[in-house]
Amino acid sequence: MGALEEVSTLAAAVAERRSLRLWDIQVSGRPGQAVVRVFVDADGGVDLDTVAEMAQELSRGLDLHDPIPGRYTLEVSSPGLERNLSRPEHFQLSKGRKVVIKTSSTLVPEGHRVEGTIVAANRDGVRIEGGHGAVEVPYDEIKSARTVFEWN
Numbered sequence: 001m002g003a004l005e006e007v008s009t010l011a012a013a014v015a016e017r018r019s020l021r022l023w024d025i026q027v028s029g030r031p032g033q034a035v036v037r038v039f040v041d042a043d044g045g046v047d048l049d050t051v052a053e054m055a056q057e058l059s060r061g062l063d064l065h066d067p068i069p070g071r072y073t074l075e076v077s078s079p080g081l082e083r084n085l086s087r088p089e090h091f092q093l094s095k096g097r098k099v100v101i102k103t104s105s106t107l108v109p110e111g112h113r114v115e116g117t118i119v120a121a122n123r124d125g126v127r128i129e130g131g132h133g134a135v136e137v138p139y140d141e142i143k144s145a146r147t148v149f150e151w152n
Contacts, residue, residue, distance in 0.1 A: 003027065003067045003068050003069075004025065004027050006065060006067035007025055007027065007036055007038075007062070007067055007068070008022075008025050010058060010061045010062060010065060010067075011025055011038050011040075011058055013061075014054060014057045014058050014061060015040050015054065017057075018040075018050065018053065018054060018057075019042065020040040020041065020042050020046065020050070020054065021040065021041045021042060021093075022038070022039075022040055023039040023040060023041045023079045023083070023090070024037075024038075024039045024079065024084065024086065025037065025038050025039070027068075029072075031069050031070050032069070032070030032071055033070070033071065033072075034068055034070070034071075034072040034073070035072065035073045035075065036062075036068060036072055036073070036074050036075065037075045037076075037077070038054075038055075038058060038074070038075070038076045038077075039076075039077060039078065039079040039083075040054055040076065040077075040078065041078060041079055045078065046078050051076050051077055051078065052076075054076050055074060055075075055076035058074065058076060059074055062074065081147070081149040082146055082147055082148060082149050083146060083147050084144070084145070084146050085099065085145040085146060085147065086145070088121065088122070088123055088139060091118060091121035091126045091145075092121045092122075094118050094121075094147055095118050095119070095120070095121060096117065096118065096119075097117065097118055097147045097148075098115070098116065098117050098147065098148045098150060099115070099116065099117070099118055099128065099145055099146065099147050099148060100113065100114075100115050100145070100146055100148055101113070101114045101115075101126075101128065101137055101142055101144070101145040102142070102143045102144045102145070103137060103141045103142060103143060104141050104142075104143050105141055112143075114128050114130070114132070114135055114137055115128075115130050115131070115148075116128040116129050116130020116131070116132070116135070117129050117130065119134070124138060124139065125137050125138040125139050125141075126139070126142075
């Protein structure tokens with residue numbers, strides 16, 4: 001099992017114990033100077049105390065299991081208002097939210113960028129309703145996707 005998988009397993013266990021949803025994990029940098037970013041969420045959002053408690057418990061677990069060689073920095077936070085969407089469950093949980101999706105092929109006349117509101121998401125793709133009408137975007141066509149926060 002690689003470092004990312006070990007971190008994911010530990011983070012998922014800690015998040016589940018705290019009734020949180022593990023949104024994403026990113027490991028960047030080089031050995032001895034890695035940065036481990038863990039994003040957690042909950043239906044009502046997460047507060048700073050919850051994030052701090054998650055970070056403390058996860059840090060203890062990482063110290064015990066030592067999956068990252070050398071020194072690393074652990075960052076735990078919420079995915080934020082404008083969050084990256086990378087898995088089918090991310091799209092399903094974001095139904096009704098405005099998104100920007102960059103695709104690998106041209107799905108709308110404007111090019112590789114689809115903007116609109118998620119109206120449906122299943123295991124194969126996501127349906128976006130926007131100024132271009134409804135567009136079905138298969139997950140394998142998505143290069144990047146994120147929600148867009150709109151100030152009212």
